[in-house]
Amino acid sequence: MDSKQHLYLVDGSAYIFRAYHRLPPLTNPEGTPVGAVYGYTTMLWKLAEDLNKADGPTHLAVILDAGSHSFRNDIYEDYKANRPPPPEDLVPQFPLIRDATRAFSLPCIEEVGFEADDLIASYARAATAQGWDVTIVSSDKDLMQLVGKCGIGGGCVDMLDTMKNQRIDIPEVVEKFGVPPEKVGDVLALMGDAVDNVPGVYGVGPKTATKLIQDYGDLESALAAAPQMKKSKLQERLIEQAEQARLSKVLVTLKEDCTLPMALEDFKLDAVPPEPLGAFLSTHGFTSLLKRLDGGHGSPERATQLNPAKAATAAASPAEGAARQPLPEWPAIDRDAYKCVTTEAELDEWVAKAFAARLVAVDTETSMLDSMRADLAGISLAVGPNDACYIPLGHGGSDMFAEKPVQVSLSAAVSRLKPLLESDAVLKVGQNIKYDLNVLARHGIAVSPIDDTMIVSFCLDAGRQIEGIGGGHGMDELAQRHLGHTTLTFKEICGTGKKAIPFGEVPLDRATQYAAEDADVTWRLHSQLKPRLSYKGGTRIYERVDRPLIPVVAQMERYGVKVDREKLSGLSSQFAEAIGALEKEIFEKVGQEFTIGSPKQLGDILFDKLGYKGGKKGKSGQYSTDQSVLEKLAGEGEVVATKVLEWRQLSKLRSTYTEALQAAINPETGRVHTSYSLVGAQTGRLSSTDPNLQNIPIRTEIGRQIRDCFVAEPGNVLLAADYSQIELRLAAHMADVPSLKEAFAAGEDIHARTAMEMFGTVDRDTRGRAKTINFAILYGISRWGLAGRLGTSSDEAQAMIDRYFERFPGIQRYIHETLESVRTKGYSETLFGRKTWFPRISSKNQAERQGSERAAINAPIQGTSADIIKRAMVRMTPALVEAGLPNVRMLLQVHDELVFELPEGDVAAASPVIRRIMAEAALPAVTLDVPLGIEIGHGASWGAAH
Known part of the structure; x- marks a missing residue:
């Protein structure tokens, strides 16, 4: 066995801010904020587990910053001067984070006057001198100067980025900076650091800095060569700001000779004693972690914001408003306060502000709504109320001779914004941020971590209606509902109809007011809505289901799916011929030609000329000819109604699919990219x-x-994985119906089982009726609705409903209890905590009330089904990658089905992984009493996969 020592040094300061932005605001039983503490604890735990599975360390320590002042401030007074104080609710968590580290019985190292990076460098030097290998757990660019350093004892340094699960060695540093690790300090000295307020050389960005060091070898050589360089702004700045560059080199160089507060030998890693960790977790109400610690036999649960009270307890708790934190007194929205950023220097300042704020609202402005084709017109940022800017990137007339305003080049903006938008230390907030993810991904920017105000609103208020505003989750409605503010509209800025102009042609002053307002409003909405998740019970569904899904769905949209244009064209022609034949047949039977697509003309033909019974006129004075009316007439044997239904279906399929899909093919990718709404x-x-x-x-x-x-694509196949009768399975579990649970467990035909229970015999007719009843009753169907579907009288239908409830009393009990709960609380809830509000459940209007009741009966079941497939989607790609199947791509989600594209040779290996992830998607949050059945097929086309 290799006895070589391996020291892991954890950059604890980076962990703290990542934890703070990745979790919602939580409090412990004493009311102290602990969201960052909880996140830090789980991250440290995961690190320990991952290292235990891999070639783990023999020694480990967590290194923290002791304060904001270091020796660098004595050298340069403005060092880190732009950084604001940490968020108010994070300050009391700093000592608790130190307690968390010590609860794991891990050394927690900090030293006044030195930064964590200096202590890490000093310990790395000391350890490698003794022959130890050192791994720095961080993604900090400054620490990359240490990568590859080896001591006289033979030990060497590398890094581990736990967010990307990536080892960083010399090749990775060269790929990032274009120079080896020992030259990284020279590059940093030239380019400066807006976050730490390291001055650098004005106007020198990463690319220029790298090129200078590549050409001249190091900083001093580049500065010495400046007088002989070609006359340019760069030459002037290198000469004028040489001392500033040298100062910057001192500031970015890590100090490797700090006095070591603890001996290396004291970092020896042993098993974690459970007592101090258990006491810490119990004190702060971290019950889920406590259960992990003792195998599920932790102390009794307490109702905290980390462990919300059960429904019965919650109902008796104080009014939700009592727990609400008072909102700050924000200034009114002032569009004249927004900044238009037109130079790289101004952009650098805003990037620095965003890094310092640790949270930035982001919005993109584009040339069209299609994120896969849109040109980027500009980006807006906001770091506080009225503290917002717009960065125009593609403004100016579309005519090649049109004058274009001064603006930052797209390439320069991308290079400056990419580190910010990809930084783990800064939370990026958007309103429908999935769109922005796709736009920016096309420019090589992978935005993370993220929050989405639209999704937060949906998790809080799905179904709610506000008089005069509505119940949508778009920015305009949310701004009115929560901020009392009316936003500028796109139409106000760009116009409508023939006079409409692209956003890129809007004058910069107006564009700035519109775009920056979007970012400002998003920032304010996030500050108001996100805290509500914890005290209104929305955290679980947002953090565990919806937020992780956003980048997954965005990636699916970018993949798109290939369609065969020739097949579509041929099918469209067939539909056109069939539509023409149907029109001719309808005209012959009616005795005249008319516009079949006109409801008025069709109503007059059916009820006046042909004399069909049951015609009803609305307020407009014309007959109703909707689907239900035509289906009723068709059921009575009226041929024209039947033919019109066929005509409508073919016409809709032709316009919606065979024609529209051809137009939707992206000319660059050759694929169709649908847009999913969460x-x-x-x-x-x-x-x-x-x-x-x-x-x-x-x-x-x-x-x-x-x-x-x-x-x-050639060499690939499509694979379709479909949940089998998932809503019936969930109904069996949620309504606790033993006979249905037994049938599913035994793999029986559930509709045949229902037919036997209902009719005492199973044949094609009784099974078909049982299938209709199974699904219809879960949708709260009425006797008249069921009669229409089965073609029986309402009395016969009611008798079937009564018999169904008699055979399956759990279903009737579920319906009764669900409606009572919704009438009491105002909302239904899925097994995963998703709430759907029904404000009209007690309406005096019978149609409104009954419609709400039907929806409320089905919402917990359909919503739980949706939550399960979402959880499967989030877990799917990591599981496939872990199984060595990185080329399996998830393309589509259609109701209960997932569609993948993969190499034909991967089908055998991928199928069991996909089946397992889908079957276990509810776990560990929910354990179902019935198995989830998954049907999988594959073929050259989606149709062949079924």
């Missing part, structure tokens, strides 16, 4: 638009023909 369905289901891929008929031959047009 707030489009009240129950939490994803919805698909532009184009909508979720309404393709599932069980018809026409629907299969359309799905056949979705194809894989």
